[in-house]
Amino acid sequence: RKEVEQDPGPFNVPEGATVAFNCTYSNSASQSFFWYRQDCRKEPKLLMSVYSSGNEDGRFTAQLNRASQYISLLIRDSKLSDSATYLCVASSGGSYIPTFGRGTSLIVHP
Amino acid sequence: ETGVTQTPRHLVMGMTNKKSLKCEQHLGHNAMYWYKQSAKKPLELMFVYNFKEQTENNSVPSRFSPECPNSSHLFLHLHTLQPEDSALYLCASSQEGTGTEHNQPQHFGDGTRLSIL
Numbered sequence: 001r002k003e004v005e006q007d008p009g010p011f012n013v014p015e016g017a018t019v020a021f022n023c024t025y026s027n028s029a030s031q032s033f034f035w036y037r038q039d040c041r042k043e044p045k046l047l048m049s050v051y052s053s054g055n056e057d058g059r060f061t062a063q064l065n066r067a068s069q070y071i072s073l074l075i076r077d078s079k080l081s082d083s084a085t086y087l088c089v090a091s092s093g094g095s096y097i098p099t100f101g102r103g104t105s106l107i108v109h110p
Numbered sequence: 111e112t113g114v115t116q117t118p119r120h121l122v123m124g125m126t127n128k129k130s131l132k133c134e135q136h137l138g139h140n141a142m143y144w145y146k147q148s149a150k151k152p153l154e155l156m157f158v159y160n161f162k163e164q165t166e167n168n169s170v171p172s173r174f175s176p177e178c179p180n181s182s183h184l185f186l187h188l189h190t191l192q193p194e195d196s197a198l199y200l201c202a203s204s205q206e207g208t209g210t211e212h213n214q215p216q217h218f219g220d221g222t223r224l225s226i227l
Contacts, residue, residue: 032213043200043218044153087153091213097166098216102152 004090006101013108017078021104023088024070030090035062035073038085038103047073047086078108113137116201116219123191124227131186131222133201142184143216144176145200153200159184160206188224196226 005024013019025033033050048055050062050071061074071090075082085105091098114135123129135142144156158166159178173195175187184201202216 032215034215036215041198041223043221045218046215049215089215097155097158098213100153100155 004088004099004101006086006088006104008102008104010105010107013078013106015078015080015108015110017108018074018076019078019106020075021073021086021088021106022070023072023101023104024068025088025090025099026069027090027092027099028069029092030069032091032098033062033064033071034089034098035060035071036087036089036100038087040084044087044100075106078106080108080110082106083108113217114201114203114219116199116222118222119220120223120225122225122227123188125191125193127191128187128189130188131199131201131224133184133186133219135182135184135201135203135217135219137203137205137217139203139205139217140181141204141206142178142181143202143204144184144186145202146197147200147221148194148197157186191224191226193226196224198223 003026035047036044037047038044048057050064054063059076063072085103087103088101089098117132141160143158146154155168156170157176173190177185198221200221201219204216205214
């Protein structure tokens, strides 16, 4: 199965910091990309889709680099409530079964 | 969010018991999934159903038996489980495109936390 790789972290940052996560995917046919957030002992929740031109949602910015086959998530002005595991997901048009990364752990401290 | 509902939320069972997990989606999606997530481990895809047909069985032991009677309901029947099967079992649904269409994101239920004694 094609892989999605993420740095597991943890990333330990102070409140107000800017933090960026990268995720690489091996399937060049991947067309749909997403970032999910998962809190401890909870289900993953969709944070944002990732579009080819990049997209922003408040403090969160997602970028896609097809040439290098990676996507990124930038979080500005980190809040304590941003502490969670962030999952990167890729799926190809030919297969609707998404591939999840192992997740990157973020800890925001006061 | 009540788009994907899983019951029960918690289940404790002995190794000789038989139980079933239930998932219901109210989103009109055409694909449903079972995942297993053990403590501090990544999501493991178990089964996929698309238009009620099972399209993926990810080398899951036969003590787990899925059932998809219609596109809105998905069950996971459990029997003679082992202690290592204790985990969070997550159901998800999505609306899948065809061909080169972009796939839509999955929506997850709250999960069933299963403990095997």
